[in-house]
Amino acid sequence: MKMSLSIDSLRDTAARLQQANNDFARKYPGEIGRRQPVHTVYGGAHLFKADSAQRLGALARRSMDQFAPDFLVFGKAIGLPGTVDLPDSIKDARDLSQRLEVNPDEVLRENKPAWLAHAIYRRVSEKLRREPVEDFRIDFEDGYGNRPDAEEDGHAVAAAGEVAEGARNETLPPFIGIRIKPFTEELRERSFRTLDIFISTLLDKTGDQLPENFVVTLPKITIPQQVSTLVDFFELLEKVIPLPPGSLKMEMMIETTPSIINDRGEINLPLLLAAARGRCVAAHFGTYDYTASCNITAAYQHMMHPACDFAKNMMQVSFAGTGVWLSDGATNIMPAAPHRFAEGGPPLSLEQVEENRTIVHRAWNLHYNHIQHSLENAFYQGWDLHPAQLPTRYAAVYAFFLESLDAASERLKNFVEKAAKATLVGDVFDDAATGQGLLNYFLRAINCGALTEEEAVELSGLSIVELRSGSFVKILNSRQHRET
Numbered sequence: 001m002k003m004s005l006s007i008d009s010l011r012d013t014a015a016r017l018q019q020a021n022n023d024f025a026r027k028y029p030g031e032i033g034r035r036q037p038v039h040t041v042y043g044g045a046h047l048f049k050a051d052s053a054q055r056l057g058a059l060a061r062r063s064m065d066q067f068a069p070d071f072l073v074f075g076k077a078i079g080l081p082g083t084v085d086l087p088d089s090i091k092d093a094r095d096l097s098q099r100l101e102v103n104p105d106e107v108l109r110e111n112k113p114a115w116l117a118h119a120i121y122r123r124v125s126e127k128l129r130r131e132p133v134e135d136f137r138i139d140f141e142d143g144y145g146n147r148p149d150a151e152e153d154g155h156a157v158a159a160a161g162e163v164a165e166g167a168r169n170e171t172l173p174p175f176i177g178i179r180i181k182p183f184t185e186e187l188r189e190r191s192f193r194t195l196d197i198f199i200s201t202l203l204d205k206t207g208d209q210l211p212e213n214f215v216v217t218l219p220k221i222t223i224p225q226q227v228s229t230l231v232d233f234f235e236l237l238e239k240v241i242p243l244p245p246g247s248l249k250m251e252m253m254i255e256t257t258p259s260i261i262n263d264r265g266e267i268n269l270p271l272l273l274a275a276a277r278g279r280c281v282a283a284h285f286g287t288y289d290y291t292a293s294c295n296i297t298a299a300y301q302h303m304m305h306p307a308c309d310f311a312k313n314m315m316q317v318s319f320a321g322t323g324v325w326l327s328d329g330a331t332n333i334m335p336a337a338p339h340r341f342a343e344g345g346p347p348l349s350l351e352q353v354e355e356n357r358t359i360v361h362r363a364w365n366l367h368y369n370h371i372q373h374s375l376e377n378a379f380y381q382g383w384d385l386h387p388a389q390l391p392t393r394y395a396a397v398y399a400f401f402l403e404s405l406d407a408a409s410e411r412l413k414n415f416v417e418k419a420a421k422a423t424l425v426g427d428v429f430d431d432a433a434t435g436q437g438l439l440n441y442f443l444r445a446i447n448c449g450a451l452t453e454e455e456a457v458e459l460s461g462l463s464i465v466e467l468r469s470g471s472f473v474k475i476l477n478s479r480q481h482r483e484t
Helices: 007-027 052-067 071-078 090-102 104-110 112-130 149-169 188-206 224-240 269-275 287-293 306-319 350-376 387-403 405-417 432-448 453-460 464-469 472-483
Strands: 039-044 135-139 175-179 214-218 250-254 280-285 325-327 382-384 423-425 428-430
Touching: 039 387, 052 071, 052 112, 052 350, 052 387, 071 090, 071 112, 071 350, 071 387, 090 104, 090 112, 104 112, 112 387, 149 188, 175 188, 188 224, 214 224, 214 280, 224 250, 224 269, 250 269, 269 280, 269 306, 280 306, 287 306, 306 325, 350 382, 350 387, 382 387, 387 405, 387 432, 405 432, 405 453, 405 472, 432 453, 432 464, 432 472, 453 464, 464 472
Parallel strands: 039 135, 039 382, 135 175, 175 214, 214 250, 250 280, 280 325
Antiparallel strands: 423 428
């Protein structure tokens, strides 16, 4: 059938649409498939050492040894699904553990809660030995406080030297950075100075090499000009030091009400991201500053407050598809035992030992539930403030992926086999968008360590090349091409 309009007459209109589509694609590249850390550990800049990650790992392992000597104790303490019905005795734990070592598949069929608790305990223990911290933020803000200028200058130099030593000794976590003070009128000059001293010292000691995945965190943002000023500062530093253009990256902290909605009633988050001019890699939610800015009293300031869910939903809508990682806040109830044995002093009483255990287990359970809430709402990263939170961080992340592994595997295999035809598995109906979501599930499970690549290949029915492609459309197109 002949068209009423000629192709030539539509050329200008099509060109404008092409430009708009290309602009949109640049702003919304989608999931980039790169590894996102599951947490960020914050620590005062005055305390940071080149081997801080290893020290934190040792403290985390000590906490597990003391308060979770086996997988049943740990599973019950954090509240893993089904563990309430598992046995309590040491002998039963030993017998189950031996069976799980010999034939885990058989136990999985008979007793999934036991299998899950054992698998998570082993993987957490291994993670704490191999890579206890994924991301560390050297803190010059809340975890550091306001100090005399000479003292902060000295700590900036010392912390940069420790990072350089860690880079030489390969003791740094995979992701690292610093948090500077906010760009308020009272603190911006101090913040500029700290950042300048730290970066200059670090590059002087490393031969102008930034650590891999280095980032600068800007807290308590209220207006886009604060973000753009940091980017301007980056550009000036890169010219003077010098660094290749675009080397310095930032992450935003969303912890004030104006960072969500500005004084004109506009959603401020996209404006903050635009002000970063392509340098923002992540947005971190600040639970306690945000709830305080909402006038919520201290007793009700926690990660699962509806005010926090609202703010994080706004972050999701504003940053979805941009490639910006989202991170939730921190649980501020620490798994710290109140009674400590003093060398040379009397031993702890049975009551003190039990109170220590109860308090640590209660804090672990709270932390686990907070992380599960974050994960269910697609916040795959959060803050950790204490080494004894590391076991529950990894346990919650691993449980999130392992618990739903069978269903995800079945759905993905069925959907791939149907080559993009809508398919019904059980009572769940999948479409192409869900297919990408299922692929993202396996990619995140691999990146966080819940699954190995070999396990993901076996369970998903995909090849390692297909998994690494990160694109469900590419996988289907490739398979359809092979079939034809």
